[in-house]
Amino acid sequence: MMCVWPVAVRMFRRFMTFLAVTALLATVIPVFSADYKAYRSLDSSDPIIFLGDSIIYGGRTITLGERTIFVDPRLDNALADNYRYVYNSIRDAVAHLVDGTENDPMRVLFAPGVYWADDPDTPAVVTGKYGREPFGMVIRCENLHFIGLTRDARNVVLASQRGQTQGAVGNFTMFDFHGDGLRVSNLTMGNFCNVDLDFHLLPSLGRKKRSATITQAHVAYCHGDRVVARNVRFISRLNMNPLNGARRILFDRCHMECTDDALTGNGVYLKCTLSLYGQKPFYTTHRCGAVFLDCDFTAGGSNRDMVFCKAPGQVTLVNCRYHTGDSVYVGWTNYPETWQRCYQAGFTMNGNPYKIGARNPENTVEMDDLPLLSAFYEVCDGDTVYNVYNLLRGDDDWDPTGIRGMVGCGNMGTALVLNRKMASIVTGGGSICLSAEVMRHGGYELLKESSDSNENIHWRVRPGFEDMVELSSYDGDSIKVTPRNNTDETAVFYIEAYTDCGLRGAVGVSVSPSVLPPPDFVGNTRLTMKGGMLVADYTLGLCGRKDESLVTWYRCVDGRKNGAIPVKVSRGRVPERSYRLTTADNGYFIMARIEPKHRRSEAGNAVDLIMKRAVKPSDFGETDISRTGGSDIYETDFRTFPTVNQVRVIPGFWTVDGYKPADTAEFPWTFDTDKDMWAYGRGFNGAVGEGLLQAQRGARLMYTPVNGHYGDMSLTLQVDPTKTAGQGFGSATGQYMDICLKFDTRTLTGYGLRIIRTVKHAKAVDFMLVEYAGGTVTPLTDPVSAICYRTGCTIELRMRGDSLAAHVETSTVLPSNSGLATVVDLSATVTPNAFGGAAIQHTGTCGESTTMLHRLKIEWFGPG
Secondary structure, rough: OOOOHHHHHHHHHHHHHHHHHHHHHHOOOOOOOHHHOOOOOOOOOOOOOOOOEEEEEEEEEEEOOOOOOEEEOEOOHHHHHHHEEEEEOOHHHOOOOOOOOOOOEEEEEEEEEEEEEOOOOOOOOOEEOOOOEEEEEEEEOOOOEEEEEEHHHHHEEEEEEOOOOEEEEOOOOEEEEOOOOOOOEEEEEEEOOOEEEOOOHHHHOEEEOOOOOOOOEEEEEEOEEEEEEEEOOOEEEEEOOOOOOOOOOEOOOEEEEEEEOOOEEEEOOEEEEEOOOOOOOOOOOOOOEEEEEEOOEEOEEEEEOOEEEEOOEEEEEEOOOOOOOOEEEEEEEOOOOOOOOOEEEEEEOOEOOOOOOOOHHHEEEEOOOHHHHHHHHHEEEEEEEEEEOOOOOOOOOOOOOOHHHOOOOOOOOOOEEOOOOOEEEEEOOOEEEEEEEEEEOOOEOOOOOOOOOOOOOOEOOOOOOOOEEEOOOEEEEEEEEEEOOEEEEEEEEEEEEEEEOEEEEEEEEEEEEEEOOOOEEEOEEEEEEEOOOEEEEOOOOOOOOOOOOEEEEEEEOOOOOOOOOEEEOOOOOOEOOEEEEEHHOOOOOOOOEEEEEEEOOOOOEEEEOOOOOOHHHHHHHOOOOOOEEOOOEEOOOOOOOOOEEOOOOOOOOOEEOOOOOHHOOOOOOOOOOOHHHHHHHEEEOOOOEEEEEOOOOEEEEEEEOOOOOOOOOEEEEEEOOOOOOOOOOOOOOEEEEEEEEEOOOOEEEEEEEEEEEEEEEEOOEEEEEEEOOOOEEEOOOOOEEEEOOOOOEEEEEEEEOEEEEEEEEOOOOOOOOOOOOOOOEEEEEOOOOOOOOEEEEEEOHHHHHOOOEEEEEEEOOOOO
């Protein structure tokens, strides 16, 4: 009895659970008992006959077995347990997989229904393991086939509902497949984190999206080769990832819905439909790129500029149609490079012929009349046959569409790959070698058999730049390039390789003239002072060339250059020959370091000019920082701002460093203290022109004024977020920017404005006033969600007595239908302090998530 009792208890509990679940679902979906004869298909128009040990579908009897299992979520536990190869959940089914073979694959047959790879009702926030993303299911099986028993892929749904910061820490991924020979057909694979799940066969099985705020929510990774998705609907939004990672993969008559950074970069897409709700469906492509054959793209967003890739990568489109609104431009990439080559043939936009990437025409190869077209399709007996065999043949003769005997080309290259993408060479400094190789799709070399086309490689220089280089040959797999630039300017162009069939590849080349010796100083060099201004007085023997010397100004603690800290630098080939003295210079020896240079020289040996005495108040007088109407003003456009790390907190200096605030502790990131945290340079996307950018996550600036008691204060900062849609930062993972005033840089105490991305909105940020106390941040106001954190954003922060206020607006024309604020005005009553410091703390990711600082103005209104 002691052995039987636990079994009886488990059976009783299972029976009671069954009764409870049955009662709950009785009014929702039919549940079939142990009598399989009661089974009825959910889709009566496309019936499945369930016979226990076999099923009949589509007129075929399918015997169930170790490698052919049947799953239907409407079956009760008793019925499923009664048959060895029958299951009522995807998790139970996957637990019984065995490796298949090419001739006898492991088949999982799904009846119509919704199958959750991860329980969407589990309140726990899931996290990844071993440094990877969190997964719904990790599946290891060779030659696995997931097959929906339906003609309508909407009727079988494999689902999850988690994404970054929305039920998960990290980019949640529904499936992680391991194994060759994966096939998925006649079903939907969707991460419904930001998309409603509508199930038309039984609406009660539908589910509203977890959040309207779009976040990274993946569908599937796969690790293997020879993967096919046929008649599959892939549904998500950001970073969809439909079976990303396979060596070779075919999407055959699939449908995809996504926003950005979403598609498989080496896929062959045959007769697919793609609904694009973002601007760029690929981050980039790889292994000779992605190929679209007879596909339809529908742009569903409001973007006026659409591209295929964020970063340059090869894309080929053959007989594809793009459907969008009027006056929309379609390009290949956000950041065109001269080396990029993409291919199109028979491409139309809204029914009219269209050349993709017309702003950078060298990037586009129109192959409508080129022999190369045979690599992608042939006309056989009047029918168009897409040459998937040539594209996916690999080295093992794979033929996923069974057309090998119908096409003549099976060993034709689709990419011309060069040994480098960019090269910088200097006249007189030696030559470089360029080589090119014809590759088949997937990064495969041509097979050792007769090529299907003339693959001889030729070379040419971009017209107009032929005199800048000498090519050792204009034919062959490799050539030597010798620079011959005899001008004073650097020439930037491309050298292109091409084949007779139409393949092209290029390398972007920068050819500088020969380097001349640095110019010599002529006569005396000295520092002069007049009206609070120091001037580096020097003359160079420039031989008619423009002075581009690097002049850097330092504060030193004595006349022997000790403790030198840079306070002004030269950029943009403009030497900063003058330096205005301020209160902060009082007591320091100012030094100018001159590194002589012109356009064709490197910087020469530096000459240091240093004051013979320390700066005293009479030197700057009323010039001070900048005194206007009783206030002191500090202003900078950051063009001469030193970006080298300066980690000390010193009165009168900027602290330029990195810092990870305590309120970001739950998000693992760090920075390299050996590298600069800030950089001055040219922006992209929403960051217009040049300015100061974060070089690492955690970049921080703090200004410590000279010692004293400070009263009222204001700060105005003009910025351009690189993000263009109003979201400001990469994701809602503790990414924000704080702008602080009335701030003690030593104790991190004062007041500020926080701009932060949250999970509430995909195209807006939250603004709130905050108080710093020893580095701990407390909100002073409720957050306001607004869409004004865009190009041309002006942030005003001011403290008057006990009143703290912020105003934020943008010059960008904003959408009128967002329902969110377009201008931000916040205020709070606070306790005054005598601090006068300012700070900017950025915790966002870098690259495309930076904020460019254009201009800063700090004003102090009298003592505290």
